[in-house]
Amino acid sequence: MDLQNERRKSNKSHSPHRKGNTTHVLLYIPNIIDYFRILFLCLFCYVARTDRCAAALCYFVSFALDELDGNLARYLGQTSEFGMLLDILIDEASVTALCHVLATLYPVYILAFQMFSILDFCGQWSVYHFAARFRNNDYKHQDNWLTKIYFNSYVPNLFWVYGNHVFLLALYLGHGDPGPTVPIAGWQVGLWNLLAYLSAPWAVSRLCIMLVTLFDRMYRLALMQHRSSSQGGGDVNGHLTRMTNGMNGAHIQRLHANDD
Numbered sequence: 001m002d003l004q005n006e007r008r009k010s011n012k013s014h015s016p017h018r019k020g021n022t023t024h025v026l027l028y029i030p031n032i033i034d035y036f037r038i039l040f041l042c043l044f045c046y047v048a049r050t051d052r053c054a055a056a057l058c059y060f061v062s063f064a065l066d067e068l069d070g071n072l073a074r075y076l077g078q079t080s081e082f083g084m085l086l087d088i089l090i091d092e093a094s095v096t097a098l099c100h101v102l103a104t105l106y107p108v109y110i111l112a113f114q115m116f117s118i119l120d121f122c123g124q125w126s127v128y129h130f131a132a133r134f135r136n137n138d139y140k141h142q143d144n145w146l147t148k149i150y151f152n153s154y155v156p157n158l159f160w161v162y163g164n165h166v167f168l169l170a171l172y173l174g175h176g177d178p179g180p181t182v183p184i185a186g187w188q189v190g191l192w193n194l195l196a197y198l199s200a201p202w203a204v205s206r207l208c209i210m211l212v213t214l215f216d217r218m219y220r221l222a223l224m225q226h227r228s229s230s231q232g233g234g235d236v237n238g239h240l241t242r243m244t245n246g247m248n249g250a251h252i253q254r255l256h257a258n259d260d
Contacts, residue, residue: 028078030069034086037062037069041094048101048172056173062094063165088128092121098168105175116207120164123210126217127151144216150209160209163202170196 025031040062048055069087073079099117103110150157170192173179178190 023078025080025082028073028080028083029076030073030078031080031083031086033065033069033072034083034090037065037090040065041090041097045097045101048097049104052173052175052177056169059094059098059169059172062090066091085128088124092124095120095164095168098172102168102171105172119207119210119214123207123214126214130217130221143220144212146209147213147216150206150213159202160206163199164206166195167199167203170199 040058044055044058044062047058066087069083073083096117099113099120103113106113150160174190174192174196177192179192180190181188182191182194183189184194
């Protein structure tokens with residue numbers, strides 16, 4: 001799941017734990033669900049080349065559970081930084097694993113799937129790192145209209161995130177098998193091909209957003225570093241943090257006020 005959805009579903013980085021909650025963070029129910037997600041992902045990797053239906057089911061269950069763990073974290077008061085990071089890592093590992101399988105099934109497009117995996121991971125990592133390092137884990141505060149739509153609009157974000165999974169999964173299932181036929185305007189179209197065509201615009205546009213996000217975050221980091229150096233250097237990391245907090249101080253204060 002995407003970072004915006006992580007924050008929307010469970011607010012894992014800011015929601016206080018319920019009073020009296022003495023359960024170890026490793027045993028939080030949402031985190032236990034994530035352990036099952038890891039199990040299903042490993043099963044997907046194990047049977048991906050031998051049993052396509054079983055592999056697709058494992059992958060589907062893994063990312064379907066992603067919708068459950070965040071809601072439970074909020075409902076049970078079992079939110080944690082550990083759980084948020086675990087979710088993100090599983091999401092990115094899922095996309096990477098499926099892209100690697102697709103690269104073996106479609107060797108002509110191996111470079112495309114490699115770049116897809118790399119850009120998806122790097123884009124998400126840049127958002128997480130920048131927000132955690134400079135914006136008090138606030139992922140929703142964005143600086144351009146495109147990323148504002150992506151991270152703050154629930155319905156479009158839902159299509160982008162799940163469209164990405166559906167696109168990759170449809171390509172996997174559609175290798176050598178178009179799937180059950182669906183009648184459309186007098187034509188018989190394979191279900192997997194249909195899902196791939198319908199979800200492709202969302203997956204590709206999301207990848208473009210990840211690319212924009214990556215360049216935007218790296219550019220802003222370089223700009224802040226340059227300003228820090230031009231103003232005398234010193235404690236560069238502390239100076240960068242103060243600069244960013246100065247740029248977003250009012251926003252962060254509102255965030256803390258909401259938490260209280």
